Amino acid sequence: MNTIEVNKISKTYKTDKDAVKALDNISLSVNEKEIFGLIGPDGAGKTTLFRILTTLLLADEGDASVDGADVKKDYKKIRESVGYMPGKFSLYQDLTVEENLHFFATIFKTTVQENYDLIKDIYTQIEPFKTRRAGKLSGGMKQKLALCCALIHKPTVLFLDEPTTGVDPVSRKEFWEMLKSLQKQGITIMVSTPYMDEANLCDRIAFIQTGKILSVDTPQNIIQNFSKKLFAVKGKDMYKILLKLRDFPDVQTSYAFGDYHHVTLKNDDEKESEIKKYLTTELPDEDITVKTIQPGIEDSFMEYLNKS
Secondary structure (H helix, E strand, O other): EEEEEEEEEEEEEEEEEEEEEEEEEEEEEOOOOEEEEEEEEOOOOOHHHHHHHHOOOOEEEEEOOOOEEOOOOOOOHHHHHEEEEEOOOOOOOEEEHHHHHHHHHOOOOOOOOOOOOHHHHHHHHHHHHOEEEEOOHHHHHHHHHHHHHHOOOOOOOOEOOOOOOOHHHHHHHHHHHHHHHHOOOEEEEEEEEEOOOHHHHHHEEEEOOOOOOEEEEEEHHHHHHHOOOEEEEEEEOOHHHHHHHOOOOOOEEEEEEEOEEEEEEOOOOOOHHHHHHHHHHHOOOOEEEEEEEEHHHHHHHHHHHHHH
16 A cells, blocks of 8 residues: 555746746655655755645645645645654744743644554654753754654654754664664655765655656666676876876766765777776876766666666
């Protein structure tokens, strides 16, 4: 059974001078009890889709449903059954941790005690700071409090819009461990992120760019469908090497990736020796190294971008 259905949704933001198409005829579905990742850079359309699915924004075209409820006709039902954590910290900064939690429980006509089992593992980490104002918490603590407030009414579906942006690596890891735990309790989770490494933590993902869905599949299948041999190139002056790679007629794509440049060739029959021969001739003092590597999720995203 699909918990979330999106069918040919489009949304355009209009100004006096221009019109920006945030979502362009997108369709996707999210299975029950699944962690589904919406992966893409800032401005790709992730937040717009989340706001439509949580009934905060109307689409121009298309339809969508959450837990079988239509986002237009049944918006009250959806608001009672979903939890939403927006990208920007949106709790009351002058209220304490405890006051924020009780406030949101009251809004949903429940109590902290009634649903405490659902948030216990998360709340115990911030409970020592329950009398501290929310605005004075660290980034990781703010995210944990926001997650508790999104869960306090025991939702069946959880929408998390870039929940780990600006959070330290340790807190990011802890946050994803919490999501796995919530999944085991039967909650369907749709999460957006600009971090490609988090894509591997999802059951399925959708690549989104400029309002269009590029691919929907498991992270493993997307990586396996990478269509080219991939090479990693390194040397002394990486910027100079990148410029030379882009001048090489046999190169199809080349882009910086950490300490290396990742490169694909137009002809898969060619080997790394061809790249090294070219670069060594053009840049004899750069101490060039070239090796064949396995693609990652970032490489797959770049390939879909080039295809689109």
